[in-house]
Amino acid sequence: MLVLDAGNALFKFSQPGADPTEKARAELLLKQMEAMGTSAMAVGTRDLTLGLDYLKNGAKGLKMKLLSANLVDKAGKPVFPASTVLTAGGLKVGVIGASPEGPVSDANGQPLAPAVLAEAKRLREKDKADVVVVLAAAPYDVVRKFAAAAEGVDFVIQSHEGRGPGIAYRDGLATLVPSGERGRQLARLELSVDGPGQFRDLASTGQAKEALKNVEANLARAKERLAASKDEAARKALEETVATFETRRAALEKEAQADATGMARTHQLSYTQLGTDAPSDPAVQKLVERVEPPGSGGH
Structure with a gap:
C-alpha cells in the first residue's frame, strides 16, 4: 500500500497571517503525515503560505518526498524533485508532483503539461514504471484538460479547490481521481495490474x-x-x-x-468518511487540541 497526498494540506489559507496557529498546524500535519507513512506529497498553493524556505526546513528529515515537476525558484531552477519511484505489491509506481501554473508564493509554476508529460515519459522509459500517478495540486479545469491528453499517465489525483469525494473519471487517456476535501475523507484506490493497456473501472x-x-x-x-x-x-x-x-x-x-x-488492469475507488464514527487516536487528539482547542472556531 502507498499513502500519497495531492497537496494543499498544510495551511488553511494561501496568505500568511490569516491563521494565528498556522505554524503549529503545519508542523503537526507534517509530523502526522510522516507517522502515517505518507510517501509523497505534491506542493500546492496552501503548502507554500509561509514560503519555500519554511516548507523545505519543515520537511527536513522526513521520509515523505515533496514533489513538483513544474515549480521553479526566482532563478528558474527546479525547487523540488519532479518525481519518485515507489514499490507496492511488486509494482514500480512512478509518482509525479504538479503545482499550479504562475506565481505561487515566492516561486513560479511553469506550464504544467509539458513538464509532467516529459517526466512521465522518463519514468516509463528509464525507470520502467508499471504505473504512473500524478499528484496534481492545481485547479480542476487545468487538471481535467491535462488528464484527457496525458500520454503515459494512468491516474491523476487532484486537489486545489476543496472539492468533495466523487467518482474516478476518464475522458481521454488518464483517469482523474478526486481526493476528497479538508481531510474529511480517506480515498482508497485499489489497483489490479495483470497486463498492459488502460485501466478499467x-x-x-x-x-x-x-x-x-x-x-x-x-x-x-x-x-x-x-x-x-x-x-x-x-x-x-x-x-x-x-x-x-x-x-x-x-x-x-x-x-x-x-x-x-x-480485464488486465482494473481500478476501484472508495472513500472512508472520517466522522464521529471513526474514533480519534487519543494521543493525536491531544496534539490537535493544542492547536485548535475544543469550542474554538476551527475545531
Whole structure:
C-alpha cells in the first residue's frame, strides 16, 4: 500500500497571517503525515503560505518526498524533485508532483503539461514504471484538460479547490481521481495490474448491468408498440427506436459481461468518511487540541 497526498494540506489559507496557529498546524500535519507513512506529497498553493524556505526546513528529515515537476525558484531552477519511484505489491509506481501554473508564493509554476508529460515519459522509459500517478495540486479545469491528453499517465489525483469525494473519471487517456476535501475523507484506490493497456473501472461494470436492465425494458415496450402499430410512419419511427435500443443493448452487454478476471488492469475507488464514527487516536487528539482547542472556531 502507498499513502500519497495531492497537496494543499498544510495551511488553511494561501496568505500568511490569516491563521494565528498556522505554524503549529503545519508542523503537526507534517509530523502526522510522516507517522502515517505518507510517501509523497505534491506542493500546492496552501503548502507554500509561509514560503519555500519554511516548507523545505519543515520537511527536513522526513521520509515523505515533496514533489513538483513544474515549480521553479526566482532563478528558474527546479525547487523540488519532479518525481519518485515507489514499490507496492511488486509494482514500480512512478509518482509525479504538479503545482499550479504562475506565481505561487515566492516561486513560479511553469506550464504544467509539458513538464509532467516529459517526466512521465522518463519514468516509463528509464525507470520502467508499471504505473504512473500524478499528484496534481492545481485547479480542476487545468487538471481535467491535462488528464484527457496525458500520454503515459494512468491516474491523476487532484486537489486545489476543496472539492468533495466523487467518482474516478476518464475522458481521454488518464483517469482523474478526486481526493476528497479538508481531510474529511480517506480515498482508497485499489489497483489490479495483470497486463498492459488502460485501466478499467470495476464500478462501471455494475453500472452497465443496471443500465442494461433499463434498456431491455424499453426495448421490449418498443417492440410491443411496433407489433401493434398499423400506421407506416409510426412503424418506421418505432423500427428506428428498436434498432437504437438493440445497438445500445449490445454495447452494454459487452461491458456488463466483463469482470475482474477478464480485464488486465482494473481500478476501484472508495472513500472512508472520517466522522464521529471513526474514533480519534487519543494521543493525536491531544496534539490537535493544542492547536485548535475544543469550542474554538476551527475545531
